[in-house]
Amino acid sequence: MPEMNMIEAIRDAMDVKMSQDPDVLVFGEDVGYFGGVFRATAGLQEKHGLHRCFDTPISEGGIVGIAIGMAANGLRPVAEIQFADYIYPAYDQIASEAARLRYRSNGDFTAPLTIRTPVGGGIYGGTTHSQSPEALFTHIAGLKTVIPSNPYDAKGLLIAAIEDNDPVLFLEPKRLYNGPFDGDPHAPAKAWRGHKLGDVPAGHYRVEIGEARKLQKGVDVTVLAYGTMVWVAQKVAQDLGIDADIIDLRSLLPLDIEMIEKSVNKTGRCVILHEATRTSGFGAELAAQVQERCFYALEAPILRVTGWDTPYPHAQEWAYFPGPKRVGNALRTVMEA
Incomplete structure (x- = not known):
């Protein structure tokens, strides 16, 4: 199995699903040409085209609103919120629309969308780039919330999230993006940048949501x-x-x-x-x-x-x-x- 860090595993998961399913699209702020601020989407636009991986305006409510509309009409969007700290303008869309769509429509519509966002500290980002708001979303019935701790789970969980017929919030601990991480909270990010963290199978596999x-x-x-x-x-x-x-x-x-x-x-x-x-x-x-x-x-x-x-x-x-x-x-x- 190839070795990957978490960023590479997340990118590979999106690549696998985009290659398998033409209904999978990836979009968000700077995710296209630039490949994302953490490089999680690097190369996806070049490989899959401008219409499958593209940039959006700086409007989190708009990003999630568009994703809900796409999902209700048969697509499987993967929307990136650049930092979890920026997700609050989209909270109403997530809580009031995406999470309730299946129930409110009596099953006529579903919302098979995935929202990816980095969480937590470790990059000296301060109060506007380091928050961990997961509890706000676990309170929402109809929304699934997952957070991996290693590359193997990151890829398998993300594939499962994209394939899920309900909305999934996929939280990515940025301190683990480039691993390895030995548990020392004082280890600076540069000490492990570029290293690998685990073996990750090539191709398609799932880690089932709801299983610890x-x-x-x-x-x-x-x-x-x-x-x-x-x-x-x-x-x-x-x-x-x-x-x-x-x-x-x-x-x-x-x-x-x-x-x-x-x-x-x-x-x-x-x-x-x-x-x-x-x-x-x-x-x-x-x-x-x-x-x-x-x-x-x-x-x-x-x-x-x-x-x-x-x-x-x-x-x-x-x-x-x-x-x-x-x-x-x-x-x-x-x-x-």
Whole structure:
């Protein structure tokens, strides 16, 4: 299998689907001739033509609105929002139109569209280029939300998203774009730029939406994470010698609650990691579901390690990330309870 970083895997997924299905189109700000600010669409316009991969005006509401219209009329658009921080002008289109189209039309119309967008920090982008707004979208019934942590899953999940008949928000952790990432939150992006991160099969394959991945089997504590935090969890557990059951959620909605429940009932302890702000973050939903389903198995409080409840800092970016120290403290706390 060829080695790819996450950017290459995402690009390959779009290339595979564009080659297989003429109804698949890719568009967004600077995705055509320039190939995207992170180069995720580089070469797609040259290979598939101006009408299959093209640039749009700087109008996120317009990008998503056009995608919904295309999807309702039989196409499978893949729309890029350049940064997740820019997605808010399109929120009404996503929540009120795309997510409800199948229900409101009694199944006469579907919205098979994919919205790709980079999330999280790691590039010193500050408060307008580093947000993690996933919890805002997991609240929307009818919308699927996924976030990969490695190139293999990125390609397989993106192919599954493009083939899905409902709208999918595909979140891409920009700190993992160029890998490898060893879990050190202080590792600058330039230290791993251009390296590879994993083996990725050529051609078509799927990673099913709604199925989590058991990254590491253990009996001491269940760690729930997604995106960049998966790597932090693995590194800290190994450094501390904790036999952790680490689950990479991959899909936030639908959620693989069965795997989570089985794990927590086995370990009796649960730590939840995410980069987004703490209050009303997706970790709160995870904690509620674990408590409801696993209360009598719990031997310690469920702990969350998250970003701070502040606007995203620029100069203090690396202190904002849930790093090894804070994650390690949480693991020790639940183990000692």
